[in-house]
Amino acid sequence: xxxxxxxxxxxxxxxxxxxxxxxxxxxxxxxxxxxxxxxxxxxxxxxxxxxxxxxxxxxxxxxxxxxxxxxxxxxxxxxxxxxxxxxxxxxxxxxxxxxxxxxxxxxxxxxxxxxxxxxxxxxxxxxxxxxxxxxxxxxxxxxxxxxxxxxxxxxxxxxxxxxxxxxxxxxxxxxxxxxxxxxxxxxxxxxxxxxxxxxxxxxxxxxxxxxxxxxxxxxxxxxxxxxxxxxxxxxxxxxxxxxxxxxxxxxxxxxxxxxxxxxxxxxxxxxxxxxxxxxxxxxxxxxxxxxxxxxxxxxxxxxxxxxxxxxxxxxxxxxxxxxxxxxxxxxxxxxxxxxxxxxxx
Numbered sequence: 001x002x003x004x005x006x007x008x009x010x011x012x013x014x015x016x017x018x019x020x021x022x023x024x025x026x027x028x029x030x031x032x033x034x035x036x037x038x039x040x041x042x043x044x045x046x047x048x049x050x051x052x053x054x055x056x057x058x059x060x061x062x063x064x065x066x067x068x069x070x071x072x073x074x075x076x077x078x079x080x081x082x083x084x085x086x087x088x089x090x091x092x093x094x095x096x097x098x099x100x101x102x103x104x105x106x107x108x109x110x111x112x113x114x115x116x117x118x119x120x121x122x123x124x125x126x127x128x129x130x131x132x133x134x135x136x137x138x139x140x141x142x143x144x145x146x147x148x149x150x151x152x153x154x155x156x157x158x159x160x161x162x163x164x165x166x167x168x169x170x171x172x173x174x175x176x177x178x179x180x181x182x183x184x185x186x187x188x189x190x191x192x193x194x195x196x197x198x199x200x201x202x203x204x205x206x207x208x209x210x211x212x213x214x215x216x217x218x219x220x221x222x223x224x225x226x227x228x229x230x231x232x233x234x235x236x237x238x239x240x241x242x243x244x245x246x247x248x249x250x251x252x253x254x255x256x257x258x259x260x261x262x263x264x265x266x267x268x269x270x271x272x273x274x275x276x277x278x279x280x281x282x283x284x285x286x287x288x289x290x291x292x293x294x295x296x297x298x299x300x301x302x303x304x305x306x307x308x309x310x311x312x313x314x315x316x317x318x319x320x321x322x323x324x325x326x327x328x329x330x331x332x333x334x335x336x337x338x339x340x341x342x343x344x345x
């Protein structure tokens with residue numbers, strides 16, 4: 001049974017702020033996705049007595065959450081995946097959805113759920129627009145203006161005198177979308193395609209995924225190995241990058257999908273990324289068939305992290321590097337557990 005759980009800090013961790021990278025979305029008040037197998041065996045437990053794990057939402061409130069984010073009002077925005085290899089005779093919702101889950105009575109459990117966006121397929125990642133990120137309209141004008149959003153402590157819904165748009169970034173296997181709530185009802189009123197992928201590859205979770213935003217307002221995302229199929233990734237301004245067989249990549253663009261560029265290469269599937277307080281980009285990379293472990297990587301521009309699908313998907317070819325063994329390739333920061341799916345810096 002899928003769960004979304006919250007993790008609360010019960011005391012000072014005694015660490016210098018932002019000096020550590022935490023896996024699986026561990027933060028002062030964060031949320032993690034728990035696999036169905038773990039949830040059926042026993043509830044997740046913290047190995048640190050200063051952290052408390054609480055159940056926030058569960059089936060039938062949500063089925064198979066694959067990505068989450070938390071907004072300024074404490075609402076949890078979660079992807080409900082119904083299209084990723086559904087079993088025969090699946091009785092769930094026919095498409096993926098983005099659900100907004102709120103705790104309105106302060107008991108740390110979701111009790112109000114709104115469907116923000118429906119009709120999605122192979123949806124992997126979600127990011128609520130960071131409060132500091134400036135957005136522009138089609139004419140290049142800032143849309144934030146001087147409108148102020150007033151949050152009432154007793155109401156998780158933002159109350160606005162002059163409502164300003166609320167932006168949510170969504171990654172599916174083939175598209176990066178910007179969904180906008182223009183009237184404050186927590187429903188997507190406008191959808192803009194920022195980046196799209198053209199390829200014959202169709203495996204559900206080795207396409208586009210993961211969002212990270214740097215201090216200059218650039219957006220970063222990952223692209224998996226695509227099983228070696230040729231591809232084109234096309235930005236909103238027509239910028240087109242092509243390839244096939246080189247392995248996964250990390251890309252950078254503007255939040256409107258323009259100025260697309262490849263930032264680093266040599267991955268299996270760079271599924272999630274984040275920036276720390278020093279502006280360093282970290283990425284979680286899954287491992288090929290026969291070359292563990294999964295990796296935590298520090299990403300630099302132009303970096304090559306060694307994996308090449310054209311050398312074989314097993315990852316054991318002598319010309320494929322996994323920990324900087326070959327000159328010109330970079331090593332991992334550390335190995336991780338199997339199939340890492342989230343990171344917070």
